[in-house]
Amino acid sequence: MNPTKADKLTSIALSVFKLNGQLIEWGNHFTQPHGLTSARWQVLGAIAMAEQPPNIPQIAATMGVTRQGVLKQINLLVDEGLVQPQSNPTHKRSPLYSLTQQGQATYQAASERWQRHTQEMAAGFSASDLDAAIRVLTAMSQLHHAMGESPT
Amino acid sequence: MNPTKADKLTSIALSVFKLNGQLIEWGNHFTQPHGLTSARWQVLGAIAMAEQPPNIPQIAATMGVTRQGVLKQINLLVDEGLVQPQSNPTHKRSPLYSLTQQGQATYQAASERWQRHTQEMAAGFSASDLDAAIRVLTAMSQLHHAMGESPT
């Protein structure tokens, strides 16, 4: 018998688990020459994409992880000189973070490699399939967001 | 400007990270009444789905993780009485694993709850979108599999 839509959702969930592991592994490999890991690269990205220098809870919210998880990576990135804290005028204990010169250079180098990679991959996919995948993944994300409250 | 296919791939990768975290969190919550976690539930599933009782490397291969990771969960599951080892005629050191009575009952109860959940969710999705999402995710998985060799 043909798979039901429910079966397909199960299959997608399993694919997400598998692909997540592969992407992390690949990202670690990929960012190693730049002295990064998948986790730090994502944090750098969250800071680089923000309009204003964010504080830790804001970074955590955009990444969808807890602020404690971001805290660990941020402190390491500061130690490595890729990210710098600046005093937050509106909250004495919660500094805002921005990329250092070195952080910007590192992030940009990794970004360019990633872009080349996605452009190579893109040839094998149809735009409509990609749009459908985005629709499905974001919808699943929102459904689960609705029932399990977001991280504290 | 409209997003390129490469941009869409980036967006999908970020969605996969986010959804993976949400699915694990939700799975932990979901399986808690059955005394399980996401990780153990997946291992039970790999055993339940196998045609023959598998050994640890076989389970790891179907899950896409390392055998050491599976080993930890298996030993816990044996301690909890959900999984039982049976001596492997063809390899003295590598037992084959199957579900105990209790393991089958637990897995089936969780499976039924999961099926109800996916059936509720399924209503909001179109079958063609789901098919496209599966195509994209499995293709991405295979691309990354091709360049980064699988776990040892």
Place this chain on the structure above:
DNA sequence: GGCACATTGACAACCAGTTACCAACTTAGT
């Protein structure tokens, strides 16, 4: 101003994965 409450950084404990390594077992080549 003062007091309840939420936010935030920080730390500890834990979970689940990884890599690296060792010892035991199996397999293959000769």
Place this chain on the structure above:
DNA sequence: ACTAAGTTGGTAACTGGTTGTCAATGTGCC
């Protein structure tokens, strides 16, 4: 039959996430 290479269970150290908790800071209400 022997030996070299591969497979497997097991352990340890590490990474990166989680929850729980605490103290310090901000916010809002009276």
